[in-house]
Amino acid sequence: MHQVCPHDCYDTCGLDVKRVNGRIMRITGAKDHPITQGFACLKVNRYLERLNHQDRVLFPLKRTGPKGSGNFQRASWDEALDAIGTKMQHIVQTYGGEAILPYSFSGNMGVLSEASMDRRFFNALGASQLARTICTASADMALRWVYGQRLGPDPETIGRAALILLWGSNPVVTNVHEIPLLDQAQSQGADIYVVDPLYTDTAARYGHHIDLNPGSDVALALGLGRYLVATGQYDKSFVAQYAQGFDAYLERAWPWTLDETARVTGVPVATIERLGERLASVHPLLLRTGYGVQRQEHAGEAVWAISALSVITGSYRDVGGGHLLGNGDAFPLNWDRLTRPELRPGNPRTINMVQLGDALTQLDDPPVKALIVYNSNPAATAPDQGRVLAGLRREDLFTVVHEQMLTDTAQYADWILPAAMAFETLDLHTSYWHRYIQLSPQAVLPAGEAVSNTEFFRRLARACGFKDAPWCQDSDEDLIRQALDTQHPWLHGITWESLQKRPVQKVNLKVSDRPFLDTKDHNGPLFRLYPLPVLPFTPPQTPAEYPLVLITPSRKNTIKSSFGNNPRLLIREPNPTIYAHQEDIEHLGLQDGQRVRVESPTGHVILQLRGSKQARPGVVLSYAVRWNQDGGGVNINQLTSQTLSDFGGGATFYSTRVRIIPWENEVE
Incomplete structure (x- = not known):
C-alpha cells in the first residue's frame, strides 16, 4: 500500500509498504511516484530497524x-x-x-x-x-520579499536547464532524488557548478567547484550582479518589464567590484568573470539554492542577492530556468x-x-x-x-x-x-x-x-x-x-x-508553467529588487582567539538527530568527529586521529580529529547532529550560539567560530 516518508527532506518520497498479518515486512520506494521512481535513501531502506527499535517508547x-x-x-x-x-x-x-x-x-x-x-x-x-x-525562516522571508511567495521552477524541468548553479546545495547527501534530474541535464550538455565552502560529494560528482570563503555568499552574488550590469550583459528588457527597485539594488551591489569580490570571497577574479559570462549567455539558467546558504548571520541578504541574480539574468523567461529553493507555497491549504x-x-x-x-x-x-x-x-x-x-x-x-x-x-x-x-x-x-x-x-x-x-x-x-x-x-x-x-x-x-x-496527485500547475510569469495575474512588476531592511553585508572578521569557522552540515545517514540511535547508520563515523584540512592539522601541531578539545564562546566538546579534503584551510566541519550519549552527554551544539540571522530570525549555525587544542584526558 502507498505510504509517505514523513521526515524533513526535500524528496518527500512515496513508499510501497508490504504488510503481513498486520505487520510491516518491507518498505521500498514507490515505483509509480514520478519523483521517487522506485528507490529510497539509505535511511529509509533500513526503516524497519527504526520501527522495531529497542529505544521505542511504547507506554506512558x-x-x-x-x-x-x-x-x-x-x-x-x-x-x-x-x-x-x-x-x-x-x-x-x-x-x-x-x-x-x-x-x-x-x-x-x-x-x-x-x-x-x-x-x-x-x-x-x-x-x-x-x-x-x-531551519528555513530567513530564506522563506527573503523569497517572499523578492517573489511574493515560496515558489520555484518545477523540479521535473531540471533536465531542461543548460546551466545549473548549485549554491549551498549538496543533493548527493540531502536530496538524492534530484541527482537523476541533474544527471539528465548533464547528459544533455548542461554544465553544473557547485558554490560551496566545502568540497562536497556533489562538487566531486559534477566537477565545477566555486570554493568561496564561508559567509561570503552575499559578496559573490552582488559581485556577479555588478559585473553583469557594468558589462551590459544583464537582461535589460526583462528587468524593465518585470522588476522594481533596480536602482536600489545597484546601489547595494556597486561597491562589489571584481577585485573586492575576489578579496572577500577568495574566488579568483578570472573565475568570477567566467561565471558571470556564463550566467549571461547560457539559458535555460537554473539557480538551485540550498538551505545551507541561510544558516549564517547574513542569511536573508544572501538569499535576496542570489534571488536578484535570477531576475537580472532573465532566467524566468525559459522553462527549466529560474531560482529553485523551495515550492512550499505550491500547496495553498486552508491553514486557518x-x-x-x-x-x-x-x-x-x-x-x-x-x-x-x-x-x-x-x-x-x-x-x-x-x-x-x-x-x-x-x-x-x-x-x-x-x-x-x-x-x-x-x-x-x-x-x-x-x-x-x-x-x-x-x-x-x-x-x-x-x-x-x-x-x-x-x-x-x-x-x-x-x-x-x-x-x-x-x-x-x-x-x-x-x-x-x-x-x-x-x-x-x-x-x-x-x-x-x-x-x-x-x-x-x-x-x-x-x-x-x-x-x-x-x-x-x-x-x-x-x-x-x-493517493499521489500533482497540484494544478503545468510543468511548462514558468513561475510568476505564468502563475500570476499581473499588470505590473513581478519581482522586488529593493534591498532587505537590514544593514548591508560586511565581511566577517576572524577573531584571533577563535580562528576557525565551524560548519555543521547534514550527513547522508541521518536527518539531524533522527536515526541517530541506529549504530548501523553511523558505522563510518562511530565516534563524534571533527574534520579539518591537513594544513590546519599540521599548523596546530596535531595528529590525524587524535582526540581534541574544540572550544567556542559558548562551550566546548571533545571530538576525534580527522583530515579531510572536504574542508579548506580555516574551515572545519562536524556533521550534525549526534545524540548526546555518543559524546559524554553533549554534542556539537555546545559550540553554536543563539545569535539570530539578519532577516527572519533564523539560526546561524554556520557562523560559529572555534579553536582546537589537544585534549590531555583532563577531568571534564
Missing part, C-alpha cells in the same frame, strides 16, 4: 530520578493525563497561559502531525507562540481551518525557538513553567546546548515529551508519552521541493499504547478542561477535509475522495 513513562538520569517507571494513560492536566491548569491559573511553551519542528512533516490539533490546543490555552525559525488562530485569547507573546536556552533560563513575566515537546529533540538540536540543558534541568520546569524514542530530550521529561510512527497514522503530505500532494493512510496499528500527534493533543485538551470544545472533536479525516477546503485553483479537484483513489 513517569520520571522517578533526577532530570537527565533516564529513570522512569511505566504508568497508564489515565494516570499521566490526570497528572499533566492538573499541573497545566495550575500553571495557567497561577502564571497565565504564556507560561506554557510548545516546542516542535519537522520531526514528522505530515500536515496533521506538524500543524493541526496541536496549534488549536495551544491557541485555546493562550500559550506562548513558538517562532519556528531554526486547521490551526484555528481565532481561538487565541488576546495576543500571546512569541518566543524564537533558536533562543530556547534563554527562554528557559532567563525569561520572566512570566517564566516558562511548562514545556511541551513533540516532533523535535531540542536537547540535541537547539543551539547553545549548555544553556538549553541547564534550562531542562530546572526542577520547577514541568516538561512533557511526546516521542517515539528515548531521545536526549526525553531523558529530561517529567512525563514521556508514546508517539506513533508515520506508518501507524493517517496523514496528508506536501513537499517543500516537488509539487505532489500525497495521502498516507494508516498501514498498521500503533505499537504498544502509542498515539498520533493529533490524538495526543485531543487527549491533552480533554485533560486540560476542553472536553466539550468543538475544535478538539474533529477526527483525522475531518482535519484532512478541512485542509483541502479551499477554492484555490491549484488544489481544485484534490479532495479526500479523490485521494482515496489516487
Whole structure:
C-alpha cells in the first residue's frame, strides 16, 4: 500500500509498504511516484530497524530520578493525563497561559502531525507562540520579499536547464532524488557548478567547484550582479518589464567590484568573470539554492542577492530556468481551518525557538513553567546546548515529551508519552521541493499504547478542561477535509475522495508553467529588487582567539538527530568527529586521529580529529547532529550560539567560530 516518508527532506518520497498479518515486512520506494521512481535513501531502506527499535517508547513513562538520569517507571494513560492536566491548569491559573511553551519542528512533516490539533490546543490555552525559525525562516522571508511567495521552477524541468548553479546545495547527501534530474541535464550538455565552502560529494560528482570563503555568499552574488550590469550583459528588457527597485539594488551591489569580490570571497577574479559570462549567455539558467546558504548571520541578504541574480539574468523567461529553493507555497491549504488562530485569547507573546536556552533560563513575566515537546529533540538540536540543558534541568520546569524514542530530550521529561510512527497514522503530505500532494493512510496499528500527534493533543485538551470544545472533536479525516477546503485553483479537484483513489496527485500547475510569469495575474512588476531592511553585508572578521569557522552540515545517514540511535547508520563515523584540512592539522601541531578539545564562546566538546579534503584551510566541519550519549552527554551544539540571522530570525549555525587544542584526558 502507498505510504509517505514523513521526515524533513526535500524528496518527500512515496513508499510501497508490504504488510503481513498486520505487520510491516518491507518498505521500498514507490515505483509509480514520478519523483521517487522506485528507490529510497539509505535511511529509509533500513526503516524497519527504526520501527522495531529497542529505544521505542511504547507506554506512558513517569520520571522517578533526577532530570537527565533516564529513570522512569511505566504508568497508564489515565494516570499521566490526570497528572499533566492538573499541573497545566495550575500553571495557567497561577502564571497565565504564556507560561506554557510548545516546542516542535519537522520531526514528522505530515500536515496533521506538524500543524493541526496541536496549534488549536495551544491557541485555546493562550500559550506562548513558538517562532519556528531554526531551519528555513530567513530564506522563506527573503523569497517572499523578492517573489511574493515560496515558489520555484518545477523540479521535473531540471533536465531542461543548460546551466545549473548549485549554491549551498549538496543533493548527493540531502536530496538524492534530484541527482537523476541533474544527471539528465548533464547528459544533455548542461554544465553544473557547485558554490560551496566545502568540497562536497556533489562538487566531486559534477566537477565545477566555486570554493568561496564561508559567509561570503552575499559578496559573490552582488559581485556577479555588478559585473553583469557594468558589462551590459544583464537582461535589460526583462528587468524593465518585470522588476522594481533596480536602482536600489545597484546601489547595494556597486561597491562589489571584481577585485573586492575576489578579496572577500577568495574566488579568483578570472573565475568570477567566467561565471558571470556564463550566467549571461547560457539559458535555460537554473539557480538551485540550498538551505545551507541561510544558516549564517547574513542569511536573508544572501538569499535576496542570489534571488536578484535570477531576475537580472532573465532566467524566468525559459522553462527549466529560474531560482529553485523551495515550492512550499505550491500547496495553498486552508491553514486557518486547521490551526484555528481565532481561538487565541488576546495576543500571546512569541518566543524564537533558536533562543530556547534563554527562554528557559532567563525569561520572566512570566517564566516558562511548562514545556511541551513533540516532533523535535531540542536537547540535541537547539543551539547553545549548555544553556538549553541547564534550562531542562530546572526542577520547577514541568516538561512533557511526546516521542517515539528515548531521545536526549526525553531523558529530561517529567512525563514521556508514546508517539506513533508515520506508518501507524493517517496523514496528508506536501513537499517543500516537488509539487505532489500525497495521502498516507494508516498501514498498521500503533505499537504498544502509542498515539498520533493529533490524538495526543485531543487527549491533552480533554485533560486540560476542553472536553466539550468543538475544535478538539474533529477526527483525522475531518482535519484532512478541512485542509483541502479551499477554492484555490491549484488544489481544485484534490479532495479526500479523490485521494482515496489516487493517493499521489500533482497540484494544478503545468510543468511548462514558468513561475510568476505564468502563475500570476499581473499588470505590473513581478519581482522586488529593493534591498532587505537590514544593514548591508560586511565581511566577517576572524577573531584571533577563535580562528576557525565551524560548519555543521547534514550527513547522508541521518536527518539531524533522527536515526541517530541506529549504530548501523553511523558505522563510518562511530565516534563524534571533527574534520579539518591537513594544513590546519599540521599548523596546530596535531595528529590525524587524535582526540581534541574544540572550544567556542559558548562551550566546548571533545571530538576525534580527522583530515579531510572536504574542508579548506580555516574551515572545519562536524556533521550534525549526534545524540548526546555518543559524546559524554553533549554534542556539537555546545559550540553554536543563539545569535539570530539578519532577516527572519533564523539560526546561524554556520557562523560559529572555534579553536582546537589537544585534549590531555583532563577531568571534564
